[in-house]
Amino acid sequence: MDNSARASRADLAIGIGVTALAVVLGWQASVIPDNSAYAQVGPALFPWLIAAALFVLGVLLIIAALRGGWSHESEDAPDNMNWAALGWVSLGLLINVSAIEYIGFILASTAMFVLIARGFGSRTPIRDAAIGFSLALVAYVGFDRVLGYKIGSGIIESLI
Amino acid sequence: MDTLAHLANGFSLALTPINLLWCLVGVTVGTAIGVLPGLGPALTIALLLPLTYKVDATSAFILFAGIYYGAMYGGSTTSILLNTPGESASIVTSLEGNRMARNGRAGAALSTAAIGSFVAGTIGTIGLTFVAEPIVRFALKFGPAEYFSLMVLSFVTVSAVLGNSALRGLTALVVGIFLGMIGIDLQTGQPRFAFGVTELLDGINVLIVAVGLFAVGETLYLAAHGKSGPPEVLEVKDSIWMSAADWGRSWKAWIRGSLVGFPIGAMPAGGAEVPTFLSYWMEKRFSKHQHEFGTVGAIEGVAGPEAANNASAAGVLVPMLALGLPTSATAAIMLSAFQSYGINPGPQLLDTQPALVWSLIASLYIGNVMLLVLNLPLVGLWVKILKVPEPLLYAGILVFATIGTYGISRSVVDLLLLYAMGIMGYLMRRFDFPTAPVIIGMILGPLAEQEFRRAMTISQGDLTIFLTRPLSLTLLIIAFLGVAGPWIWSRLRKPAAV
Numbered sequence: 001m002d003n004s005a006r007a008s009r010a011d012l013a014i015g016i017g018v019t020a021l022a023v024v025l026g027w028q029a030s031v032i033p034d035n036s037a038y039a040q041v042g043p044a045l046f047p048w049l050i051a052a053a054l055f056v057l058g059v060l061l062i063i064a065a066l067r068g069g070w071s072h073e074s075e076d077a078p079d080n081m082n083w084a085a086l087g088w089v090s091l092g093l094l095i096n097v098s099a100i101e102y103i104g105f106i107l108a109s110t111a112m113f114v115l116i117a118r119g120f121g122s123r124t125p126i127r128d129a130a131i132g133f134s135l136a137l138v139a140y141v142g143f144d145r146v147l148g149y150k151i152g153s154g155i156i157e158s159l160i
Numbered sequence: 161m162d163t164l165a166h167l168a169n170g171f172s173l174a175l176t177p178i179n180l181l182w183c184l185v186g187v188t189v190g191t192a193i194g195v196l197p198g199l200g201p202a203l204t205i206a207l208l209l210p211l212t213y214k215v216d217a218t219s220a221f222i223l224f225a226g227i228y229y230g231a232m233y234g235g236s237t238t239s240i241l242l243n244t245p246g247e248s249a250s251i252v253t254s255l256e257g258n259r260m261a262r263n264g265r266a267g268a269a270l271s272t273a274a275i276g277s278f279v280a281g282t283i284g285t286i287g288l289t290f291v292a293e294p295i296v297r298f299a300l301k302f303g304p305a306e307y308f309s310l311m312v313l314s315f316v317t318v319s320a321v322l323g324n325s326a327l328r329g330l331t332a333l334v335v336g337i338f339l340g341m342i343g344i345d346l347q348t349g350q351p352r353f354a355f356g357v358t359e360l361l362d363g364i365n366v367l368i369v370a371v372g373l374f375a376v377g378e379t380l381y382l383a384a385h386g387k388s389g390p391p392e393v394l395e396v397k398d399s400i401w402m403s404a405a406d407w408g409r410s411w412k413a414w415i416r417g418s419l420v421g422f423p424i425g426a427m428p429a430g431g432a433e434v435p436t437f438l439s440y441w442m443e444k445r446f447s448k449h450q451h452e453f454g455t456v457g458a459i460e461g462v463a464g465p466e467a468a469n470n471a472s473a474a475g476v477l478v479p480m481l482a483l484g485l486p487t488s489a490t491a492a493i494m495l496s497a498f499q500s501y502g503i504n505p506g507p508q509l510l511d512t513q514p515a516l517v518w519s520l521i522a523s524l525y526i527g528n529v530m531l532l533v534l535n536l537p538l539v540g541l542w543v544k545i546l547k548v549p550e551p552l553l554y555a556g557i558l559v560f561a562t563i564g565t566y567g568i569s570r571s572v573v574d575l576l577l578l579y580a581m582g583i584m585g586y587l588m589r590r591f592d593f594p595t596a597p598v599i600i601g602m603i604l605g606p607l608a609e610q611e612f613r614r615a616m617t618i619s620q621g622d623l624t625i626f627l628t629r630p631l632s633l634t635l636l637i638i639a640f641l642g643v644a645g646p647w648i649w650s651r652l653r654k655p656a657a658v
Contacts, residue, residue, distance in 0.1 A: 014591050018331060025338060028353050041613045043345040046605075047352055050338050057331045064327065071591045085383040092555075093376070093582075096562060097575045109562055113555040119383050122551035135556055139563045147214050151567045 008069030015065045019058030025051035088119030104154010109136040163293055170518025174526055179222050183523050186223040187530045190230020195238050195542045196553060197391075198378050201231040202489040202599065206370035207564040209493070212500045218516050220501075222523040224494055229281060229524060232470050233531045236273040237542050240266060240462070241394045250469060252436040256453065256461030258394075263456045267398040272410045272459050273466040274535040275402075279411075280418040280467035281528040284474025287422045288481075289521055292510065295482040299507035304614035305625045309635035310428060311608040314485055316642040317429035319597040326643060328593045335584075336601025337608075339364055347613065359573045366496045366602055368565050370489070372578045373595045375561040377585015379554045384586070386550075393546050400536055410463040413443055417467030425475020428485055432472045439468035474524070481517055483507060484607070489596040492603040 029047035064070055092115030100108040113132025114125050122128055140157065143149045151157070173179065193199040205224050212220050232250075239254035240261050253273060260269040302310070319329035342353040343363030354360040402410065420442070421435040443464040444453050452458035479485040484505030486492035498505045503513055510517055535542070565578045588595055619625035626632050 011591065014587065021335075025353065028355065032350055032352055041616050043348040043350040043352060046337075046609045046612075047341060050334055050341065054331070054334045054338070057327065057334060060327050061331065070325065070328075081384050082386070083384075085386075086380065089380060089383040092558070093579055096558075097572060097579065100562075100566060100575070101572060105563065105566065109559045112562070113559055116379070116383075116555040116558055117551035120386075120551035120554055122549070128551070128555070131552060132555060132559065135559050136563075139559060143210075143563055143567045147210065149210065149567050150570065151563065152570050 011065035011069035015061030022055035170522035173519035174522040186226020187230040190227035191234035194231035194234020203374040252465040259457030280470040284471040308611040313639040333597040336598035337605030340602035372581020373585035376582025380586040413463035417464040418471040421468035421471030425472030426478040439464040
């Protein structure tokens with residue numbers, strides 16, 4: 001009983017989130033200048049329809065959540081969350097996005113690789129770093145040198 | 161006759177050494193990503209979209225088609241040897257295939273899956289060859305109103321009718337249409353849903369959404385909720401060559417599976433889940449070896465659904481190539497590849513790009529032969545790939561996700577968008593929302609709006625154009641019944657039940 005009540009609270013948050021998104025979309029639709037003289041269907045019609053549809057769906061999700069929710073049928077109850085693993089993976093993503101412009105794709109990706117592997121239970125950071133570095137190097141050479149996409153500069157990138 | 165001449169022309173283009181090489185790369189990569197859990201054809205083709213700026217259209221589509229077919233073959237290997245299906249359509253294969261492998265018959269199961277995939281893939285491709293042109297002839301009579309209604313029907317079937325919940329499916333679809341609408345409206349030049357962010361004026365690349373949902377979202381989900389410890393990979397102990405009895409039991413199931421899979425895949429609804437389950441049910445119902453189902457594993461239960469899966473994959477290409485209507489996430493991403501070449505998908509595709517379409521179809525025949533060779537004698541290689549440790553697999557996927565997004569734009573905003581999509585993908589997976597409707601809505605939504613505007617221009621603003629044209633009205637009624645039908649049905653039955 002307690003478990004299902006908690007699950008429906010999580011579902012309720014999703015329903016409220018969808019409804020809130022719909023309100024934001026409605027606000028964005030309202031700032032589109034609609035010069036219908038230009039065409040039969042102005043640029044704002046579909047955005048309004050989407051905002052309205054999402055609002056209705058959000059309200060229906062809230063009702064479904066209040067009636068006990070739906071996601072407790074699945075086994076991913078929040079108690080079984082592996083916060084440590086999620087933390088390592090998120091840290092990897094954050095370091096990648098904040099460092100990539102300064103140290104370059106290869107080193108940022110290597111750091112991310114090690115942290116994500118740690119999140120999935122690897123206990124060999126040095127070996128992971130070697131594998132991640134080689135993989136990033138191969139990907140960089142493939143994209144930058146073979147396909148000709150300029151991935152930007154970095155510490156390692158300037159050496160090769 | 162005309163069709164065969166076109167097909168012969170397609171073969172002459174697909175059989176050039178460079179295109180054979182693209183096909184071989186495609187089916188090899190496709191099998192590998194099909195084998196690896198967590199990677200699918202939609203994600204892989206999305207990551208390879210940058211190729212479309214560097215490689216000519218024919219080669220790129222031969223590569224994509226190879227990946228698409230290869231993933232179906234590879235997925236069956238995973239579902240037989242590992243109890244976690246590589247992609248959703250092979251769930252049914254694992255029901256019997258995994259049991260056969262546990263009872264020392266992994267070789268026979270892999271063999272019937274691979275040969276069945278070949279038979280069904282070839283039957284499906286033959287179907288595609290001969291059905292595409294008649295459908296195009298019919299579809300050329302469609303006006304914008306019919307197109308809009310057909311897209312509405314497709315929206316409803318991919319989101320509301322298939323899947324666990326119409327409510328969550330439609331929510332995913334509408335979010336997808338919203339993502340597709342971000343950026344400058346091409347007809348009026350007005351920015352929409354850009355929130356004042358300059359980077360959003362060009363719209364969001366489908367690559368970012370697909371990679372975010374499928375790669376980042378999946379990684380976050382598995383980190384938070386995955387089972388710890390490496391999964392058990394079953395050994396292949398017996399011969400991969402089937403016995404005469406196995407052949408006798410398999411071939412009819414392959415044909416039945418193909419005949420179920422292709423037409424259902426070709427419908428504007430699409431999806432491989434329905435035909436595979438239907439085929440499983442049929443085989444179980446009519447089998448003379450009932451006692452093997454659910455115990456030691458029945459070979460028909462692998463052969464039929466696996467054939468249905470591959471035939472429906474060929475079927476999905478019918479609305480994609482003949483109508484420009486994608487009914488799976490992979491087809492939607494392939495459609496966006498057409499757009500990045502400046503090619504308009506739709507019924508005129510066959511007339512404006514015959515060389516491209518027919519060499520694509522020819523490459524499917526060739527790819528099927530390659531896949532049979534690649535999957536039967538070389539199965540040991542794929543089993544090794546299956547043993548790649550999870551930490552390295554997901555860390556590696558994220559490295560490729562980074563280079564796929566940051567590598568093209570060199571924009572940290574794109575990386576942040578990728579992570580935002582990843583969080584959305586995690587929440588959708590956690591709260592049981594389907595993700596494919598997001599991609600389909602994103603690609604198809606703007607096209608639907610375009611057809612709507614054309615129709616309204618023709619009718620001079622009269623909305624009834626969608627209801628006065630018989631075909632358009634029929635399509636809309638079917639779509640309405642798809643959403644409201646189950647609800648009305650339950651209301652009608654309630655008084656009787658209580």
